[in-house]
Amino acid sequence: MSLDLLDSPFDGRRLIEASAGTGKTWTLTALYARLLLERQLSVGQILVVTYTTAATAELRERIRARLAELLAVYEGTPSEDAFLNRLHARYPDEASRRRLLLAVHGFDEAAIFTIHGFCQRALQDAAFEAGGDFDSELTADDREIIDALLVDAWRSELADADPAWARFLVKQKITPVWLRNRLRSHLGKPYLRVEPSEPQAAVDLSGIEPAWQHAAALWQATGRVWIDELHAHGGLSQSTHKTIKFGPWANELDAWFADPAAIYDAPDGLLKFGARALGKACKKGHAAPLCELAEALDTLSDALAEALPAGKQRLIALQVALLERLNRELPERKAAQRLLAFDDLLNRLDQALQGPVGDELAASLRSTYPLALIDEFQDTDPIQYAIFDRIYAKGSTASLCFVGDPKQAIYAFRGADLATYIQAREQAEQPYNLPTNYRSTPQLIDALNLLFDHPQPFAQADLQYPPVG
The missing domain is CATH 3.40.50.300 (P-loop containing nucleotide triphosphate hydrolases)
Structure with a gap:
């Protein structure tokens, strides 16, 4: 009307x-x-x-x-x-x-x-x-209080973290500031529905550790010899396994296996020197080059493929838990400091x-x-x-x-x-x-009225476009 x-x-x-x-x-x-x-x-x-x-x-x-x-x-x-x-x-x-x-x-x-x-x-x-x-006292910025609570929670999380989980957090560049930026806009809003709503069991990432240690030991013991054998093989496709790249891939693996903190930053050589990739790259008439190291690299690659999505799920669960903790503790901390x-x-x-x-x-x-x-x-x-x-x-x-x-x-x-x-x-x-x-010209208004003159112009049944003159 x-x-x-x-x-x-x-x-x-x-x-x-x-x-x-x-x-x-x-x-x-x-x-x-x-x-x-x-x-x-x-x-x-x-x-x-x-x-x-x-x-x-x-x-x-x-x-x-x-x-x-x-x-x-x-x-x-x-x-x-x-x-x-x-x-x-x-x-x-x-x-x-x-x-x-x-x-x-x-x-x-x-x-x-x-x-x-x-x-x-x-x-x-x-x-x-x-x-x-x-x-x-009314404060326009409560970041300092939020940061203090998150630092406490972060210390507790890292103190109890297994190495694989700690390294995943490093890989994702998770810090208290990152968590504050992610969670702050959701704080103090009891009407929000948070998913998952039920506490989630911590995802176990520890399986990646033995796979990495086993592959690292084999690489350090036999890696260079294995690369020499691949150079001499002569039956690998040059479209996927150019011999000129073997050296750089090997150097990347040397550095990677020397730094456990980089476990989630797998270099190209992990897949390229694995048994599956070598088997696919082998030309007809040539036997696929196989060894324990190549199998171990595939096992490690599979463990990483499983760990990354599992780590992301665990990160979601961490944010849900921190949001609940902040909503509980932040009002108490503010009340103690008489801040709003x-x-x-x-x-x-x-x-x-x-x-x-x-x-x-x-x-x-x-x-x-x-x-x-x-x-x-x-x-x-x-x-x-x-x-x-x-x-x-x-x-x-x-x-x-x-x-x-x-x-x-x-x-x-x-x-x-x-x-x-x-x-x-x-x-x-x-x-x-x-x-x-x-505000607008009649021609523009007529065009807009025509443009939105159809059922559900905003793809929502209860949101319509009333024509204007």
Whole structure:
């Protein structure tokens, strides 16, 4: 349904879907002005939330400017903004003018926040209900604490590691910093499903050690003699086994067998001098050159082929175990140091709302902010939605309006979840849309409308492309 900014109802829970270029911010500022007068609210009672600091600053300035322009209309200055003229005509009374005057001059009190800023304010204002720590310090970077925990876990892992597992970790260049980069974005997100969900038995890589030691002993004892025999054989294909390469391959094997740490960096000679490769390379009329060393090289090659995928599975299990450990120990370490990171703010408020005093906390926040406008809602995650769903429960007297565009959901890497947006849309009283694009040429809009004019244009049944004019 198309949005009528002056008359469309905004009680209960509403959703505005705004494609790119359809005047979303203009609409938000107009809606803010209308509801300020219609509901007789102050700027401190209208909660506006968006998802980046830059967007928050821009939205704050745009809303303030729109209110100032509307106040000028009340004071007799003509405006080319038809909506503001109509809004003034609907609420021409002196009480509305005074309300606007207070809003403009007291706009520093406007409740316009990032999602983390809102959670921080909510936890501070309702510290007793939320069970917060009055002395906790907000930190923008908790890497130091994460690194300390990972270093402890890493030392423990290496202390108990068999040589083959330790060498695999070296081969994969696994370090505490690598693990932090892999795991950090998944921390503090209880809604994530981690696979494998059950603890995995440690994969045994020790079988590679005896194969490597046996082949190394044979190579060091007979390798050079074996290479001389291959030079003299004369029946090997020169397409796969050029004799000029025997020397370099042998030198690589010398270095490899001298360095156990390089066990997973097998050189070409391991396969080339193995019995299977030599048998395939043998020309007709020539007997395949065979010896115990060639068989041992094949056995080692097979052991390596099995160890690499097994090591990768063990590395996955290690990351799952570390993620569980960090999610358990990181909050304890932060609490001991009285530190909070941004995601902690979300989780703290969500836990408080779901806890024993959740009803009282939600009622307190509804009383403080009887109206909420949530911008860029396509970038929300399940925790963020759970917070607003709990505060602005259906059936309450407060009102909640989401504004977003599921086609612009770009923060999945940060936890944004399109399924959460779809769930919120289904629970909205009445979704509105903005049908006109003001940014692009008519030719481009016509082309895009034609391009996406087919079933499931985004390969998802509940994500459609609404044509715009």
